[in-house]
Amino acid sequence: MFEKVMHELKEHAPFTLFGALTGIILMFSLRNIPHEVAYNLFYVFHPLHIGLSAFVTTSLYRMYLLNEKPGIKMFLKVIAIGYLGSVTIGTLSDSLIPFWGEILLNMPHRHVHVGFIEKWWLVNPVAIISILIAYRRPFTKFPHAAHVLVSTWASLFHMLMAADTAQAVSYFGIFIFLFIAVWLPCCFSDIVFPLLFIKDKSVLKGCCHG
Secondary structure, eight states, rough: OOHHHHHHHHHHHHHHHHHHHHHHHHHHHHHTOOHHHHHHHHHHHHHHHHHHHHHHHHHHHTTTTTTTTOHHHHHHHHHHHHHHIIIIHHHIIIHHHHHHHHTTOTTTTTTOOHHHHHHHHHHHHHHHHHHHHHSSSSSOOHHHHHHHHHHHHHHHHHHHSSTTTTOOHHHHHHHHHHHHHHHHHHHHHIHHHHTTTOOOGGGGGSOOOO
């Protein structure tokens, strides 16, 4: 398991680096947007991130259970793993790590936004619908790539909410926190978390989602 996790983190680092770079480009282009616009864009990309994360987490776990007979027990287990793996880790990626960065970078308007509580009526249904779709038609390759990019942009707009348009920002510092906020949580959510619940570890040989 440890070797597989390290392999996956290494394989996903270049694409995550690309995602963080797109975030810096977006930040340079949108550095003067008002707080309200950044807030609204966060609540476009954060629910989308949660939906993609729920889809990939559920799909990966479901694909390892293809040989098992479907039933209510499996269904409830898939729902629980898909929800916890996406909502909790997605909140860490989009809100908590960016908020930590805002504190360390001394950004003036820092505030943590927890989507599944603050806008529960939006984030939670998106997660549940994505889980249900993935349960019936699981696949992972494109959703995981999209997940990494969308997570980067959600984290970015959380940090843009904390920035002062009249104040210079540390692009290098934000780049570092964008990379951390996406690389570890997204790979853990999409790859490691569902595998923790696989009883037959022999199925872990090879990369399961290309």
